[in-house]
Amino acid sequence: EDQVTQSPEALRLQEGESSSLNCSYTVSGLRGLFWYRQDPGKGPEFLFTLYSAGEEKEKERLKATLTKKESFLHITAPKPEDSATYLCAVQGSREAAGNKLTFGGGTRVLVKP
Amino acid sequence: DAGVTQSPTHLIKTRGQHVTLRCSPISGHKSVSWYQQVLGQGPQFIFQYYEKEERGRGNFPDRFSARQFPNYSSELNVNALLLGDSALYLCASREEETQYFGPGTRLLVL
Numbered sequence: 001e002d003q004v005t006q007s008p009e010a011l012r013l014q015e016g017e018s019s020s021l022n023c024s025y026t027v028s029g030l031r032g033l034f035w036y037r038q039d040p041g042k043g044p045e046f047l048f049t050l051y052s053a054g055e056e057k058e059k060e061r062l063k064a065t066l067t068k069k070e071s072f073l074h075i076t077a078p079k080p081e082d083s084a085t086y087l088c089a090v091q092g093s094r095e096a097a098g099n100k101l102t103f104g105g106g107t108r109v110l111v112k113p
Numbered sequence: 114d115a116g117v118t119q120s121p122t123h124l125i126k127t128r129g130q131h132v133t134l135r136c137s138p139i140s141g142h143k144s145v146s147w148y149q150q151v152l153g154q155g156p157q158f159i160f161q162y163y164e165k166e167e168r169g170r171g172n173f174p175d176r177f178s179a180r181q182f183p184n185y186s187s188e189l190n191v192n193a194l195l196l197g198d199s200a201l202y203l204c205a206s207r208e209e210e211t212q213y214f215g216p217g218t219r220l221l222v223l
Contacts, residue, residue, distance in 0.1 A: 004155075032210045043117075043203055043214035044156070051210075087155055091210060099144065100169050101205075101212060103155030 002027045002092045006104035013078055013111045021073040021086055021107045029093030033071050034101065035064050036087040044087055047073075078111045085109070115140070117215030119204050125221045126194050134189045134218045138206030144168075145187040146212060147179055148203040156203055162187055194222045 005024045013019055025033065032051055036044035048057040050066040057064045061082060063074040073086055085108045089101040118137045126132050138145050144163040148156035161169035162181035181187045185206075191198055199222045205212040 034211065036214070041201075041217075041219070043216045046211060046213055049211050089155070099146065099161050099163075099207060099212075100158035100171065101146075101148075101156070102158070105153075105155050 002090055002102040004088055004090055004102055004104035006086075006088050006107050008107060009105065010108045011110070013075075013109065015079055015111055015113050016077050018074070018076045018078070021075070021088075021109070023071040023073070023088030023104055024069060025071070025088075025090045025104075026069075027090045027092045027102070031091045031093065033066055034089045034091070035062075035071070035073055036089065038085045038087055038106070040085075047086075075109070078109075080111050080113050083109055083111045117204055117206050117213055119202075119215040119218050121218060122216065123219045123221075125223065127223050128194055128196060130194050131190065131192045132194060132220060134191075134202050134204075134220075135186065136189070136204030136215060137186045138204075139208070139213060142206035142208055142213075143185050144207040145181055145185065146205045146207065147187070147189045148205065148214075149173070150201040150203055150217070152200070159189070191220075196222050198222050 035047040038044045048064040053068045085106040087106045089103040146161040147159040150156040158171040160179045165181045176192045201217040203217045205214045
């Protein structure tokens with residue numbers, strides 16, 4: 001069964017203080033690893049899809065990287081508006097998991113001015 | 114373009130009642146999935162539909178059911194509600210490998 005573990009559970013940063021979020025996963029036949037941002041009471045907002053080890057994607061202050069066992073979301077010089085819960089999810093082989101996403105518990109990020 | 118839409122936004126029910134939640138996918142998307150998100154946890158997969166057929170089911174009891182209509186919209190039905198069914202119910206539509214989520218329906222069971 002696919003499993004995703006995110007760490008830390010919560011992260012408090014000062015504005016401008018860069019940091020990284022970790023997503024460790026086990027999956028049979030990775031078809032994709034996904035990062036989402038979720039604000040309180042709202043649906044997850046898509047950020048990145050990574051397909052293979054070594055791949056990197058960037059968007060504004062966020063950069064996602066992927067290895068065979070984990071993914072990192074780097075936040076560079078964060079601003080208060082980057083405060084949110086960041087969710088990591090994997091999609092395994094179609095035979096084993098169909099198209100379902102398996103999510104981690106998320107990392108709650110608070111950026112203080 | 115409109116994103117995934119869900120209705121209602123909030124709902125309060127009592128134990129034993131049933132509920133119907135609705136979802137309209139992004140225009141052109143034919144696949145819809147449903148997830149349950151309990152406060153403080155990541156979303157958990159309930160169902161996936163593609164071209165009106167069920168293509169996947171998560172570890173949820175038979176009280177949960179769903180269907181997809183010819184226009185690709187979908188309904189999630191939950192019977193005999195329990196307190197533990199209180200959660201944010203999310204609908205997602207899929208383009209290639211990426212799923213895009215709606216705003217969710219917040220269900221409170223009293």
